[in-house]
Amino acid sequence: MPDFDPTCLFCRIAVGEIPSDTVLATDEVVVFRDVNPRAPTHLLAIPRRHIPSVAEVTDADAALLSALFAALRTAAGQAGLPGYRIVSNVGPEAGQSVFHLHFHLLGGRPMEWPPG
Ligand code: AMP
Numbered sequence: 373m374p375d376f377d378p379t380c381l382f383c384r385i386a387v388g389e390i391p392s393d394t395v396l397a398t399d400e401v402v403v404f405r406d407v408n409p410r411a412p413t414h415l416l417a418i419p420r421r422h423i424p425s426v427a428e429v430t431d432a433d434a435a436l437l438s439a440l441f442a443a444l445r446t447a448a449g450q451a452g453l454p455g456y457r458i459v460s461n462v463g464p465e466a467g468q469s470v471f472h473l474h475f476h477l478l479g480g481r482p483m484e485w486p487p488g
Contacts, residue, residue, distance in 0.1 A: 373423070392404035398443065401443045411479060412479070412481055415477040425461075425471060427463070428473075456477055456478060
């Protein structure tokens, strides 16, 4: 799988071809605001490298996953969230619409359970 897919929206956001409201960026990870927020704070954490979803993550991606969760923790702290939800939709049946691995970070309002 190539590291960069020119047809992938989030690959293009990762390299700055498509603008985003970025809150945190490292060599491996970018965190930016969702354009259609479902909570007062709604961020997306993505790897720069193209991985379609959690279903394609392998053991070789352990350090990358650690970096993604570190970025999520940092972004939640910067947003001052006392609690938050992290979600990753896998496949269209689960609501995935962009096929580049991403974790939603939602906070700033009470969360219901189970999610719809
Ligand atoms: P999912 O449906 O789980 O694949 O999540 C994809 C998310 O990407 C949705 O919540 C969209 O609102 C968000 N999104 C789509 N295009 C953009 C964009 N250009 N910038 C920021 N967020 C986006």
